[in-house]
Amino acid sequence: MRKPILIANWKMNGSLHANQALLVRMLAKLRPFRKAVDLAICPPFPYLFQVRDLLGYTGIALGAQNASSATSGAHTGEVSATMLQEMGCRYVLVGHSERRSLYHESNADVAARFRQVRSAGMTPVLCVGETLEEREQGQAMAAIESQVQAVIDETGVTGLEGSIIAYEPVWAIGTGRTATPEQVSDTHRALRQFLESHYPGMGEAIRIVYGGSVKAGNAAELFQSPEVDGGLIGDASLQADEFSDIGTALADTLAEPDSECDALD
């Protein structure tokens, strides 16, 4: 059974003051379901320390938004995976579409970052997704598979074990336009089949989450498919109520059999 996970990607947002206010409110609201669902917050690098302290012993994990493909040395502006591990990060996003498109991170570069995160003992969250053009040309799965294949080429297929894949169609990120539940479910299923063809058991075991304009209002329908193991949330993770409502929607996908039992009791 794959445990659902909800990851907040704050992107380049926040301030000391705003983070504190957001987290204090958010932690109170997340308390009811934080055992059922894994939770992680990925702030910008300068706030890792602050967020780590505020998360304390809540069980909510700290994550980062990227890691260098190099181990150390003359790489001005980069942050190494071992530094992030030392700061207490458990998860690191790699290959976010904004990194790929705005900062020209290639599939091979992303794969090297993925390997660094693994080597440092953290869980990589590999972000994959097609552009609108690729989807319209029927090339969505080919694009996604080549992003995953680059990691397999770098680490071997077992390198993906224990990692998380975030399916984020580029055209749905920050646009208010979500993939339909069917598109999400079909893509996750196809991705599992692709992984399964490389390594039996991998497709079933790996957690695949969806990201792209997830809000409290659409979370329940996006999470309803058993193919979807949670979400990677941008904008809506900057609002405590909205994010916790998304968490509730995710936890509810688990709670249904229990509540039926409760009703029978």
Ligand SMILES: O=C(CO)COP(=O)(O)O
């Ligand atoms: O890129 C995303 C999360 O990594 C999704 O962002 P939005 O939720 O703002 O669309």
